[in-house]
Structure formats: C-alpha cells, structure tokens
Amino acid sequence: xxxxxxxxxxxxxxxxxxxxLMKFAAYLLTNSNAILTDAMESIVNVVASGFAFYSIHxxxxxxxxxxxxxxxxxxxxxxxxxxxxxxxxxxxxxGKAGYNIFFPQExxxxxxxxxxxxxxxxxxxxxxTYMIKESRLLNSLTLQADGKHLQTDxxxxxxxxxxxxxxxxxxxxxxxxxxxxxxxxxxxxxxxxLLRKSIGGLMDESDTKLVxxxxxxxxxxRKDDWIxxxxxRVQRYGHELHIDCHITLPNxxxxxRVHDEVSAIDTIVNQHLHADTELFVHADPCLPACCHYCRMxxxxxxxxxxxxxxxxxxxxxSKNEKHFLDG
Numbered sequence: 001x002x003x004x005x006x007x008x009x010x011x012x013x014x015x016x017x018x019x020x021l022m023k024f025a026a027y028l029l030t031n032s033n034a035i036l037t038d039a040m041e042s043i044v045n046v047v048a049s050g051f052a053f054y055s056i057h058x059x060x061x062x063x064x065x066x067x068x069x070x071x072x073x074x075x076x077x078x079x080x081x082x083x084x085x086x087x088x089x090x091x092x093x094x095g096k097a098g099y100n101i102f103f104p105q106e107x108x109x110x111x112x113x114x115x116x117x118x119x120x121x122x123x124x125x126x127x128x129t130y131m132i133k134e135s136r137l138l139n140s141l142t143l144q145a146d147g148k149h150l151q152t153d154x155x156x157x158x159x160x161x162x163x164x165x166x167x168x169x170x171x172x173x174x175x176x177x178x179x180x181x182x183x184x185x186x187x188x189x190x191x192x193x194l195l196r197k198s199i200g201g202l203m204d205e206s207d208t209k210l211v212x213x214x215x216x217x218x219x220x221x222r223k224d225d226w227i228x229x230x231x232x233r234v235q236r237y238g239h240e241l242h243i244d245c246h247i248t249l250p251n252x253x254x255x256x257r258v259h260d261e262v263s264a265i266d267t268i269v270n271q272h273l274h275a276d277t278e279l280f281v282h283a284d285p286c287l288p289a290c291c292h293y294c295r296m297x298x299x300x301x302x303x304x305x306x307x308x309x310x311x312x313x314x315x316x317x318s319k320n321e322k323h324f325l326d327g
Contacts, residue, residue, distance in 0.1 A: 004134070004138065005134075005138055005140055005142075005143060006053065008130075008131060008134055008143060009049055009053040009142075009143070009146070010053065011127070012045075012049045012127060012131065012146060012150070013046065013049040013050060013053060015123060015127055016042065016045040016046040016049050017046055019042055019045070019120040019123060019124065020039065020042035020043060020045065020046055022116050022119070022120050023035065023038055023039035023042050023116070023117065023120055024039045024042075025116060026039070026112075026113040026114075026116040026117050027039050027113075029109045029112055029113050029116075030107055030108060030109050030110055030112070030113035031105050031106060031107055031108060032107045032110070032113060032164070032176055033096060033097060033100045033105060033176050033177060033180045034160055034163065034164065034176050034177075034179035034180045034183065035113055035117060035160070035164075036096065036180075037093045037096070037097075037160070037179075037180045037183045037184060037187075038117060038120075038153075038156065038157055038160055038183070040089050040092060040093060041086070041089050041093075041153055041156070041187060042120075042153070043089070044082070044085040044086050044089050044149075045124075045149065045150065045153065047081075047085055048078075048081065048082035048085060048146060048149065049146060051078050051081050051082070054078075058074045075140070075142045075201075076198045076201040076202045077198070077202075078142045078145070079142065079145040079194055079197060079198035079201070080194075080195060080198035080199070080202070082145055082146070082149060082194055083145075083191045083192070083193070083194025083195035083196075083197070083198060084191065084195060085191075086149065086187055086188075086190055086191030086194060087187075087188060087191030087192060087195065088191075089187055089191070090184050090185070090186075090187035090188035090189075090190075090191055091184075091188070093180060093183065093184035093187060094180075094181060094184040094185070094188070096180065097177050097180035097181045097184060098181075100176075100177050100180070101177055104173060104174075104177070105176075106173075107167070107173060107176055110164055110167070110168045111168065113164075114161055114164050114165070114168075117157055117160065117161060117164075118157075118161055120157065121153070121154045121157030121158060121161070122154070124150045124151070124153045124154040124157065125150070125151060125154035125155075127147075127150055128146075128147045128148065128149070128150030128151035128152075128153070128154060129147070129151065130147070131143050131144075131146055131147030131150065132144055132147035132148060132151070133147075134147075135147060139274070139275045139276075145194060145197075148194075149190070149194070152186075152187075152190045156183050156186055156187065159179075159182070159183065159186075160179060160183060163175055163178070163179040163182075164176075164179070167179075201236060207234055207236065208314055210234050210236075210241070211232060211234055211314040211317070211318055212313070212314035213273065214232065214234065214243065214269065214273065214317075215232070215312050215313050215314045215316070215317050216313075217268065217269060217272045217273060218265070218268070218269070218312055218317070219311060219312040219313070221268045221272075222312070223261075223264070224295040224296050224297060225249060225250055225253075225261065225296055226247060226248075226249070226261065226265070227247075227248040227249065227250070227286050227290050227293075227294050227295070227296070228246075228247065228248035228284075228286075228290060228293075228310075228322055228323055229245055229246070229247050229248075229312055229317045230245070230246050230248075230316075230317055230318075230319050230320065230321060230322060230323065231244075231245055231246045231317075231318070231319070231320040231321075232244070232245035232246075232317040232318055233245070233318075240275070240276045240277070240278065241273070241275050241276070241277045241278070242277075242278050242280070243269065243277060243278070243279050243280070244279070244280040244281070244282070245279075245280075245281055245282070245317070246281075246282045246283075246284050247261070247262070247265065247281055247282070247283055247284065248283075248284045248285070248286050248290060248322060249261055249283055249284070249285070249286065250285075250286055250296060250299065250301075251285035251286050251287075251301070252300070252301065258283045261283075262281045262283060265279065265281060266279045266281070284322070287322070288303040288304075289322070290322065291303050291304045291305075291306070292304055292305075292306060292307055292308050293306060293308045293309060293310045293323065294306055295309070310323050
C-alpha cells in the first residue's frame with residue numbers, strides 16, 4: 001500500500017514539473033496575465049506533491065514511544081501546507097491582476113498559448129481523477145487532497161480557455177485581467193477549503209459522514225444483546241482510524257462474555273469499514289430503564305416489556321448518554 005502511494009505521488013510530482021514548465025512557456029509566448037495565473041498555481045502543485053511524498057513516507061512509520069498513535073496526523077500538515085500555498089498563490093494572482101489594471105500588457109500568440117494550456121488542463125484532470133480514485137482505495141487523505149487540487153486546477157484551466165477564446169474573437173484586452181481576478185478568487189476559495197479541512201482534522205473535528213458509516217454498520221449487524229451504543233467518537237491518523245464508544249450489555253454477563261461481545265464488534269467494524277481501525281469499547285451494564293427498548297429474548301431480569309425500537313444513526317450514537325425514554 002505504501003509503495004503504491006509513493007509511486008502515485010512520484011508520478012504526480014514528475015507530471016507537475018513538466019506541466020509547470022509548459023505553462024510558463026505559454027505565458028512567455030503570450031504575455032497573458034491570466035495564463036501567468038495558471039502557471040503560478042502549478043508551482044503549488046509541484047511543492048505540494050513533494051511534501052505529500054514526504055508525509056506519506058512519515059505517516060507509514062510504525063508507532064513508537066513518543067507517537068503511540070502513529071505518525072498519520074502528518075497528512076493533515078500536508079493538506080495544510082497545500083491549502084496555504086494555494087491561498088498565497090491566490091493573493092499574489094489578485095495582486096498581479098490589480099497591477100495590470102493600471103499598467104496593462106499587450107497579449108499575443110493566443111492560439112499557440114491556448115493549445116499548451118489545454119493540454120496541461122486535460123492531463124491534470126485525468127491525473128487528479130486517478131489520484132482521487134486511488135485515495136479511496138488506499139484511504140489516503142494526502143492523495144485525495146492532491147487529486148482534488150489537480151482537478152481544481154483543470155477546472156480553472158477550462159474557465160481560462162473559455163475566457164481566452166472570447167478575448168481572441170472580440171479583441172477586448174481587459175478580459176485578460178477579469179479572467180485573472182476571477183481565477184484568483186476561485187483559487188483563494190479552494191485554498192481556504194483545504195485549510196479548513198486540515199485544521200478540522202488536527203483539532204479532531206467530528207467526521208459526521210464517517211460516524212454515519214459506522215452507525216450503519218453497527219445497525220445492520222447488531223445483535224439483540226447489544227442493547228445500546230453511545231458516545232461514539234472517531235479520530236483519523238493518516239490511513240488509520242481510532243474509534244471509541246460505550247456499549248450497553250446485559251448486566252449479568254461475566255467478563256469472558258463481555259470480552260467476546262466487544263471482540264465481535266471490533267471484528268464487524270474492521271471487516272466492513274474498509275480502513276485499518278483500532279477500537280476501544282467501554283462496556284456498560286444495563287439498567288431497568290433500558291428494558292423498554294431492549295431486544296433480548298427471555299431476559300431473566302426484565303422489568304418491563306419492549307415497546308420501542310431504537311435505530312442507531314450518526315446523531316444517536318454520538319450522544320454521551322444511554323437512550324432512555326427520550327432516545
């Protein structure tokens with residue numbers, strides 16, 4: 001898995017360098033401020049791919065005494081760096097566009113420049129789509145961020161080409177500056193979203209989509225003696241997940257039976273979540289107030305019949321409480 005991720009990043013790095021040189025060649029050919037915008041963003045692609053390669057290598061290192069949860073959090077730093085570089089590129093692009101409002105530049109050789117830019121956009125889109133697909137299979141946040149960045153670059157290139165075509169046929173030079181400003185704002189927004197995602201990961205922000213997937217797995221495979229699941233939390237460390245939760249079991253189960261049920265939950269989650277998962281389960285004894293939704297058949301200590309069935313979903317299992325009458 002690690003070797004595959006490294007090979008993908010090497011490919012992205014090599015392609016990024018070639019495309020960056022092509023974009024700067026297109027700028028020198030046309031003197032277009034909008035094409036320079038695209039070329040500046042390609043510098044970010046190269047730097048980000050280089051750091052992504054290092055972060056994947058570091059994230060794969062085994063746990064040690066100083067890093068008991070492994071080194072996977074470095075992937076969030078990789079995403080933070082990429083988002084920060086994109087954001088800075090957006091600021092510089094807007095600054096250059098503002099300068100050219102007052103000091104315009106003559107643009108030429110547009111058809112040749114657009115040909116080069118179109119090729120780079122197509123390559124970036126294909127490579128970005130491939131990286132996102134592989135990131136899902138390898139559960140790699142770094143590959144996902146890098147792939148989405150390349151796709152964003154391809155979309156901005158498509159918009160750039162459309163604008164340059166209009167400029168070519170209308171001969172309106174100011175379109176070049178307007179395009180540059182529009183792309184700059186788009187790049188700023190893309191950088192902000194990556195920064196937001198990385199900070200959320202570093203702050204262990206709840207991944208509601210992932211919690212929902214876990215809830216669906218537990219609901220689909222639940223057993224009658226798994227009376228209740230609550231206070232479920234998920235932390236991501238690179239391609240690994242750490243999950244902790246509370247599960248309510250019949251209070252007359254001995255320690256061996258409790259261990260077996262906890263192990264069964266661990267096995268089910270790992271089999272169906274498609275990620276390396278470490279599960280920490282705190283077992284709670286049932287209370288009489290649980291009887292109204294308990295599915296246990298022939299329970300020797302039942303105080304009332306079951307009259308309610310609770311469906312585990314992401315909202316319910318995240319609560320830090322047993323699910324009594326208001327559950």
